[in-house]
Amino acid sequence: MKKRFSALVLAAALTLALAVPAGAAEVPALQVDGVTLDCVPELVDGVSYLPAGELAAALGASAEAEGDWVTLTKNGESAVLNAAFRREGTAYLPIRAAGNALGFSVGWDRAQRTVLLADVRALAETAAQAGSPQTWRLAGTGVEAGPFSQRLAGAAARMAAGVDPGRPVAALLSAIPLTDAGSSWSLVSQAAAALAEGEERVSLSQGETVLTLIRTPEGGSLDVELPSSALAPAELLRWAGLAGKRAEVRLTISQEEAGAVVSAGGWRAQARWTVC
Numbered sequence: 293m294k295k296r297f298s299a300l301v302l303a304a305a306l307t308l309a310l311a312v313p314a315g316a317a318e319v320p321a322l323q324v325d326g327v328t329l330d331c332v333p334e335l336v337d338g339v340s341y342l343p344a345g346e347l348a349a350a351l352g353a354s355a356e357a358e359g360d361w362v363t364l365t366k367n368g369e370s371a372v373l374n375a376a377f378r379r380e381g382t383a384y385l386p387i388r389a390a391g392n393a394l395g396f397s398v399g400w401d402r403a404q405r406t407v408l409l410a411d412v413r414a415l416a417e418t419a420a421q422a423g424s425p426q427t428w429r430l431a432g433t434g435v436e437a438g439p440f441s442q443r444l445a446g447a448a449a450r451m452a453a454g455v456d457p458g459r460p461v462a463a464l465l466s467a468i469p470l471t472d473a474g475s476s477w478s479l480v481s482q483a484a485a486a487l488a489e490g491e492e493r494v495s496l497s498q499g500e501t502v503l504t505l506i507r508t509p510e511g512g513s514l515d516v517e518l519p520s521s522a523l524a525p526a527e528l529l530r531w532a533g534l535a536g537k538r539a540e541v542r543l544t545i546s547q548e549e550a551g552a553v554v555s556a557g558g559w560r561a562q563a564r565w566t567v568c
Contacts, residue, residue: 320333320335320407321406321407322406322409323401325409331346344357344364347385351390351396357375360375361374362374364393373385396409396410396412397409397466401471401473406473419461428457428550428565430563431564432563434560460545467552469516469523471523475501493505501518511547511550519537519538520539538556540556547567552564
């Protein structure tokens, strides 16, 4: 069975994961490619879940359960996930893990309490960019976050395990943090449209988010600047001395190496990949 994992930037995904408040009581919403769906995710200890069949339908996929394992299939590609829990015989899957496995970039709009998904793989195909045939190996991760460092080191390694820099355009698009239900999809789709038109350099802004995307024959780079408040709760930012600071996300891809970095103030997380 062929499994593929979407190109996700470790640092952006890590900070977005932290933005979901654990144990929050309010019911979140789900938005896929700019459309808010009728699905009502269940939030458990800061992680959003949906029944496997309902989540598969939202992602344009099919789901087949066998024991505690669920196979999601879309466009001939499959991913197998372990059911997080069952309720009245129904298997529930984490939205982030399922979305990542099928090529979606996943984020969180804290203000609107909405889980955001964008099908970056489909957008990358629209941009007519084939993936690299090389196999990539995670060379290492690192976190410099003062009191957060030990807590985040394991999370950084787990996030990086699913990154595939072998799809350069998908990697560039998925590096755009999804933090605002009103603008994230617009920003990502505008970038994809510019790439599809053959542009090698794209500069876009939406609200307080500014991005510059450069495509080269060897890969490319993406730089994103946005308020740190879009990535983490206000109380966490105050405690870490990052309130009012700008955050920066940077992804670079070449034929032999790829790297991802997110930073805000004195906080920094990074990952590096090399071609096997």
